[in-house]
Amino acid sequence: MEHADRLPAAARPPSRLGDLAGRKWFWPVVALGLILLVDAFVSRGFFSIGIVQGRLYGSLIDVLYRGTPIALVALGMAVVIGTKGIDLSVGAVVAIVGAVMTYLIHQDMAAPWVLILTLATGALCGLWNGLLVAVLDIQPIIATLILMVTGRGIALMIDAGLIVTFRSDFFSAISTGQVFTVPSRILVCAGTFVLLWLFLRRTSLGLFVESVGGNAAAADLAGIDARLVKIGAYMLSGLCSGLAGVLICGDIRGSDSNNAGLFIELDAILAVVIGGGSLAGGRFYLGFTVIGVLIIQTLTTSILYSGVPPEYNMIVKGVVVLIVLLLGSRRFRDRVFGVFRRGAA
Template identity: 50%
Template sequence: MKAVTGHRLFWPAAVLVVMLLANLVVTPGFFSIQVRNGHLYGSLIDILLLGSPLMLIALGMTVVIATGGIDLSVGAVVAISGALACYLISGQEDQGAVTGVLVAVALALVLSAALGFWNGLFVARVGIQPIIATLILMVAGRGVAQLITSGKNINVNSPPYKLIGGGYWLTLPFAVIVVAVVVALTGLAVRRTALGMLLEAIGGNAEASRLVGIRSRRLVVLAYTFCGLCAGIAGLMISSNISTADGNNAGLWMELDAILAVVIGGTALTGGRFTLAGTILGALVIQTLSTTIYTTGVPSQVTLVFKAVVVAIVCLIQSPAFRAKVFRRRARPEAPPPASPAAADVEVNA
């Protein structure tokens, strides 16, 4: 039992299960999955599909946080990537042409990776603190997105583009497949090679890792580039899902959700050890919370309070220090035998 509860993924997983079960009680059909229009249909599928962009962004964020950094610009990169792809597609004569969509997607991803690279240079080469370095792009990036869209929503009508964030492949949401592939590749790269360990070393102690000969600068730039790329893919998904690039609102405050997902997943913001699986669970917890609010009909005025309370509880449960305190207090009255004189005294006095 202790081996199970002691596992670092136990608490995020437990929180997710409890949330899903609570939904089942309130909405009996919550777990039902049907096949409709040739694809899977149900609340659980919604959580996976709508949670896909957050899972990707949080994945990139985990790698950056592992190096002891943080990337606040991911929300802006989401907006830029979606804006560029939709702008390019909307300019084509045949919006449904697969090659045109592929070119647009490729360019958007190259730009996103370049923006991540830019962040990485600021952090690793120029030596600006990550929170400041990425704040620059966070503030300016949304302006860039609006520049691309000229301040309007760009609508696209392109079935191949729609596939990325709203389509289905083999009855599964395509976005979920993309996330699964990216997570699997990242997992292989960081856990089957020394890459993960090197990242953790940099996050744990940058100076020491430099002294043992790790080329930390390169790896840090790589981490930010990867994070930008992940945000870029997420931006494609978000704009594809609604077939619209919204420079004003796409990815707004998503950096905060991503950081929250990483924290709920059990990776410390101080850098060092990280867990990709935990981050995915964290992102699912956040998306499940949103879906729960919408399906159960929490009044919109108290939605934010409800979210805040749940997140606070989740973070407290996650904290080993908090758990230790609570469990010790609970354990104390049980520890002495029930008829101990001390306990009796207290009762009499009370």
């Protein structure tokens, strides 16, 4: 627990450790620190960063690099979960977007137009989800399940069931290129994060999202158009998934409707929840969600590097996530640590 002293200083130093443990950010940050600590012992050179062929190179960079699609999806997911919703269709949207992008590139369309239309496709998918949830009043888990199931079918229809490849310098640059030695997709992701933060926290939209998620009836009486807010949240999620799809398919230089973005919704939801978001709605944390993504991606990468057989990957991941969530639960802490305290007394 002396580890806590090395944490970034909070706004004001809490008087007691118990106080600290109650903070939303505490356990996710501790978990990330512990995982990195284990890595420091298990995998040699985990923290070394070098420059190879004019590009930053190292395990930590790899974590960031591979984490970007999940981070983008998770940011959109955080907002949807903030409205007391959920978006299961994000993986399918990645597939659709990949197929549309590949198709458009093969139509010899100018790359910037392809990007715009591709992202618009993502937003359109979100609009569909939003209409089902907000206007038809279908439960979010069911409403987005519909697109989750049909989405890959639509994608397969577009690319005729084939893995269609393309060559595009523009998209390769966005996805796998670098700017001043920094992988460009990390910059894309960071830029998206900043834009989202400004859009939600420097306007009142974030507050409106949380009001709708916290108590939709009360938000309505306070003059918030709850429907519009929900539709907007799902569109934002679609847009973020679209961008993730651009990165994923720019990386493999083609559409892979069966596998692109498969199970990404699970990692995204986990990241949001680790980051302190509650599926009961009412709060979202963009920054902590990114920490959640880092935990998941660091874990995935560490398991890969540590030499643990890959078949255990899922189990180790599940156990670590469970521990992080349990530690974040006040009731669990009171039960378990309460026993110790009583034992000590």
